[in-house]
Amino acid sequence: MLSHLSAAVIHGLPQYRFGRSPVELTVPEGSRAPSRGRVRRHQDELNDSDVVEIDGIRCTSLERTVFDVARTRSMEVALSCADAALRREAGRGHGVDSATQDAWRDRMRERAAKAAGRRGVTGARWLIEFADGRAELPGESVSRLQLFRLGFRDLDLQVPVAGPAGHDYFVDIALRDCRTFWEFDGEAKYRDPALRGDATIERILLDEKRREDWIRGTTQWRVCRGGFRDIASPEDLGARLAAFGVTPRS
Numbered sequence: 001m002l003s004h005l006s007a008a009v010i011h012g013l014p015q016y017r018f019g020r021s022p023v024e025l026t027v028p029e030g031s032r033a034p035s036r037g038r039v040r041r042h043q044d045e046l047n048d049s050d051v052v053e054i055d056g057i058r059c060t061s062l063e064r065t066v067f068d069v070a071r072t073r074s075m076e077v078a079l080s081c082a083d084a085a086l087r088r089e090a091g092r093g094h095g096v097d098s099a100t101q102d103a104w105r106d107r108m109r110e111r112a113a114k115a116a117g118r119r120g121v122t123g124a125r126w127l128i129e130f131a132d133g134r135a136e137l138p139g140e141s142v143s144r145l146q147l148f149r150l151g152f153r154d155l156d157l158q159v160p161v162a163g164p165a166g167h168d169y170f171v172d173i174a175l176r177d178c179r180t181f182w183e184f185d186g187e188a189k190y191r192d193p194a195l196r197g198d199a200t201i202e203r204i205l206l207d208e209k210r211r212e213d214w215i216r217g218t219t220q221w222r223v224c225r226g227g228f229r230d231i232a233s234p235e236d237l238g239a240r241l242a243a244f245g246v247t248p249r250s
Contacts, residue, residue, distance in 0.1 A: 001026045001046060002059035004068045008081050010059045013066075016080040016138040026060065026068075042068070062088075063104075067111050070127045071120030076142050078127055083141040086133035094158040094170050096133040105129070134158045139184035140172050142231045147173065147182065149234040150241075151248035161215050169211055171223075180246050181215065185225040222246065 002010060004024035009015065022040040027033055029043045050064040060068065066085045070078040090100035108128040115121050130148070134157035135141045147155060154176040160168040173182040199207075216223050222244060230240045241247065 001051060002057065003042060003065065004040075004060075004072060005077075007059040007065040008069055010054050010057055011062050011065055011085075013084050014080040014138040014141075016077055016142065017074075018077070042072075063107060063111070067108065067115075067124060070124035071115075071118070075123065075127065075145060078123075079131065079145050080138035080141045082127055082131040083133065083135040084138075086131050087135065090133040094134065094136075094160070101133055105131075132157055136172075137184065139228060139231065143182060143184050143226075143237070144173060146231050146234045146237040147175070150238050151250075153177070153248075161219060163211075163214060169215055171215060174221075175246070177249050178246055179220070180222040180224060180241075180244075181219075182241075183212075183223060183225045184231070185227050 002024070003026040005018055005021055006024040009018075022035070022038045024040045024042065026042045026044050026046055029045060031041070031043055033041055035041045046060065046064070050061050051058060052061045053059075059065070062085050066078075066082050069081050086101060086104055087096070089104055090096040090098075105128055109125070112121055112125045112128060115124075130145075132144070135144065136158070140157070144155060144157070152175050156174040156176060157172065159171045159174040159181070161171060163169040171181040172184050174180075175182060212223050215221070224241060224244050224246060226237065226240050229236065231237050238247075
């Protein structure tokens with residue numbers, strides 16, 4: 001059965017730093033089929049509800065896949081997958097349906113309880129509580145993780161700021177205890193023609209500047225931006241924020 005990161009690809013979950021990886025399969029416990037070459041086999045039990053078929057390919061269910069990735073991969077990779085899966089389930093515009101998100105956590109907690117004592121379950125339990133369906137991109141998920149590691153605690157996602165003409169602007173992450181907004185600034189929206197649509201790079205840059213000026217001027221909060229290199233580690237993000245005078249409260 002395709003599982004772990006291979007199943008994550010089939011489900012269309014974000015591929016943050018996946019890199020080159022063997023095809024991952026889950027086989028029955030006690031199986032003598034070893035991992036070798038381009039195939040990595042995990043021995044584990046799968047219930048009927050853990051198995052789905054997508055475009056003719058049998059793989060682990062979305063929730064089982066998130067749980068397996070959470071137990072076996074880095075927190076950056078796992079959180080990107082978990083946030084995306086939770087957004088798919090509970091996302092409503094820029095927010096989430098709280099009841100649906102709570103129900104997802106309850107199901108995932110039950111999974112963790114049944115797997116108590118197995119490899120990676122402690123980390124998976126933490127991720128289940130930290131996952132948030134409001135995160136819209138892997139860069140936002142990893143930014144939030146690194147901010148938490150740096151000691152920031154009063155974090156809010158997709159924060160609305162009343163804009164001109166009655167339209168709200170939404171900011172990726174608010175660091176409320178230091179009156180600062182963090183915006184993940186991926187290059188795709190500038191370089192990818194599919195995302196730009198008919199707009200030129202110059203128009204997008206001008207619109208972004210006007211948006212940021214409005215947010216900063218109306219809220220009197222700082223706005224800090226960064227890309228993937230700035231969130232590669234807590235230290236990288238800490239240095240980026242410190243350059244703007246932003247540090248966590250002790």
